[in-house]
Amino acid sequence: MVSGLRLPGDLNDPFAAIEGVHVNARYPHVLARGNGIPGEMSIALKTPDTNLIFIYLLLLPSRMFGTSGIRGAVGEDVTADLALAVGRALASEGYERVVVGRDVRESGSMLADALTAGIRECGGDVLEIGVAPTPTVARGVEWLDADAGVVITASHNPKTDNGIKLWSPTGQAFDAERREAITARVEADDYDLEAWDGLGTRRRREGLLERHVETITETITSTGDDALTDLEVVVDVGNGAGSVAADALIDLGCSVRTLNAQPDGRFPGRPSEPNEETLEDLQQLVGATDAAIGVALDGDGDRLVAVDERGRFVPKDLLLALFAREAAGEGERVAAPVDTSLAVDDALAAVGASVTRTAVGDVYVAERATEADVTFGGEPSGAWIWPAETLCPDGPLAACKLVAMAANSGSLAELVDDLETYPIRRTSIELEDKAAAMDRIEATVRDRDVEVDTLDGVRLEHEGGWTLIRPSGTESVVRITAEARDPERADELFAEARELVLEAAE
Template structure:
């Protein structure tokens, strides 16, 4: 029921008004008496948010209605409305046909495993505690939460001297409430140009996920203007990705390295998932800090930020968390922190060039049999390699590199990442991992190939790739 980012799927199939109604009933039945409910700009969000509110009130809880807000705005605001929990109706970076629900606690952190299990159990068993008419909950309008978020970010950011007045930024809001970022940057004295700044429930300006391909328009505008950098959000603005003044898309690993190097200090740690580049380790080592790796998912990163000495966390997908502000990914805050770095240290192109990267290859294999394929891959890799981490998928460390095979928590995909000191080694590891995933449905595959060596030698054989797109970072 709950993936790495809450409940998510196609509206009318996996995600329905009935499901949203039941989630509201489950929360109220769990004792959450006052719940903040918000949504992103998707057209389906109105019905789903109404259904959540109705479910809450059906079981005696009050629903505080926030309307269209960013996910970090809602997550940071649960305590401000004296709420016990929050529900954000969003599919984040997924396409417009999808929607979902993500649950937040009073600390601005996503529901942890036990809280998710409790809600999921009630949904599975239809275990709800409806009340009599005189005990029904109320629907309450929320105050201006976006304004509160905006004021908090303005207070948290200190652009270097008067240099903020000289910064020019292009903000691609992706037709989302992430247009908040433009308002905050203007408050800080920046000159701001907006792209896809109008709310559009169809997300027609560009695909929601802020990838290099999807941000072609932003890259062109920044490169052709005198802007210092550009930023892009997904559909609910929990993610933020960036573009340099020359129009270069900054990879998530490089952004993580830049943020970590700036906001970590000697003896502190940065939390990031298992698929994070070795470049981040190098950047942190240069300031005396270190990386602590987690399962993939911003919720797992947030949980690690509860540990002493962990001062920042992030995911290469674009989720950035500063625990001194909140335990949720905050795209507008990340955009402002990037402005802080550029105001202090100059050209983003130069800052990016200063991060030494490694050849990295990533792809996704589409399959409706994620679990079966992962089981077969795990069995094979445990036999072949000595250093296997199975906390989240299968991560294998080898001489000169590593690779990770992991089932997506929200889509019918198995994701493969490989990184190494040389392009040849990265390709070797990547090809081996992809081949295992593609051939995992053949129980005789390993015997046919004659086995593998513990050092992970390169493989050969035919390919039957399904929906794969590959990106390579590094020299």
């Protein structure tokens, strides 16, 4: 959309009276201001001899950062230009020492080089560690006494994608305030560029993978877990960066067999996301051998899932319940998102602990895990956080903890079978105006005799179950989840939630 607009005032500063206008110092004839509408910004061009301004409505991504950082298709959403801009913004915001690593994706080195150039151009020093799991980069910020860490990764996304995720010295992903500061710099093209004699340095740092392995093995052995010797374990690395898991298990004395261990950013062995559908080879191998357990990681090693000794995929809700019960004690809490199964509540109740629910996204789980009585945080996506160790989801650490748990109990399958499971119903309904529909749903349920939680969507606590109505962050759909302790109640709650959404859409 383009329109002509005449404005009164000084010809040299025709936007002086307009609130929120940014004048680009490098291109003074280009002016921009936010429209107050997510995803829109006005760009104006002024001529030197007239106050005729042409306003262009520029459609921007509604959020540069999602809860998992910046992600998208390479060459479309994620480009070298974007990586350069993020690097410039980081250094301009005062992050003087930055650890940079990447996963194995084909576009990773290009994006890491661009990001590094941006950091150095604004006076920041880059500590380059090359290909490494995301948790190694996150831990490395503290280990190298840096101000921030950046990993070039799209985690479990397809090979066509890549992304940028930022980490603080605590091992925690950048919070909303820090992300917004970076976004503001990028959108305003506002950087503190240095002259030739103020450029930052670029240095290679070795040994972080080995330090990660050593840290994990010390964590496991410090708890007295010495039953891992000669335990047979299969590790599916998924052609990704998570070989730290296999190395740590070997150092702990396990007999390790690997699948898809050759790093390859095309992910030829299986898709980067490990789930029941993509792990057939792992399930078959574990079931056909004497392996006590099989574990699988995603492309950057921050997610971990498992297969029991019978070759059965362990549902991630049940894996969350096992980790939570092992980590928590009387009066302690476990952080988990609003879509977490009742199985986790029941497992924790048995040891006198409880769930504290968060918004969906491991960044929110990590934030809650900073509270004193929270001993563990997890997401059914496969992200597991032990705050005493790190606030980053650490797939290799999770692999070793689960193997130790299986070794101590004698059977992962028996641990899983001892957990209660409940029927869950799920669907999605397409809605163009999700926000308006969610407002109507919330107003409706407020008048009902039911506990309402609006932390992330609308979660309703019912007798014997719960429902969650939550808008998708990337699609024009509202997702419905219902769980109950018996199938009939699950069907009933699911039907009620679906009717709520359909009525709100009218």
